[in-house]
Amino acid sequence: MKRILLFLFFGLLVSVNSNKSFSQGNLQFNQVLTYQGLLDVFVSNGGGCNFCSADSPQWTVPANKIWKIESISSPSATVSTCGTGVLLRNSISLKESTGVIYAKSGDVIKFTYNNGSCNGYGTYQYSISIIEFNIVP
Secondary structure, rough: OHHHHHHHHHHHHHHHHHHOOOOOOOOEEEEEEEEEEEEEEEOOOOOOOOOOHHHHHHOOOOEEEEEEEEEOOOOOOOOOOOOOEEEEEOOEEOOOOOEEEEEOOOOOOEEEEEEEOOOOOOOEEEEEEEEEEEEEE
């Protein structure tokens, strides 16, 4: 009888703990974030640059937060029209993403501009709009 009660007690304990570990939190609006800036891709000797690139600052999603990326600018270089600007999440391009883009706690977001091999250099403008949510247990 003691073994059966002990078995039931541990079974109940495991069941309660596993339910908590797989529980899902609710999202609560926190704030709207906008990050904007300029990336300068240049060569000091005045010539063009091959395979030049520049990165924005990195933004890390805080603990217990979710970011919903609402809009990304349609970036272009102001001096040279070659190259591409792209938003990265954890160093992976979101260029081909469709639908809603989310980032979870700990994800790192940044813009990068790569001119490819077209000798492009100049100033690249970026903008991103984010809705930040709190995760409420």
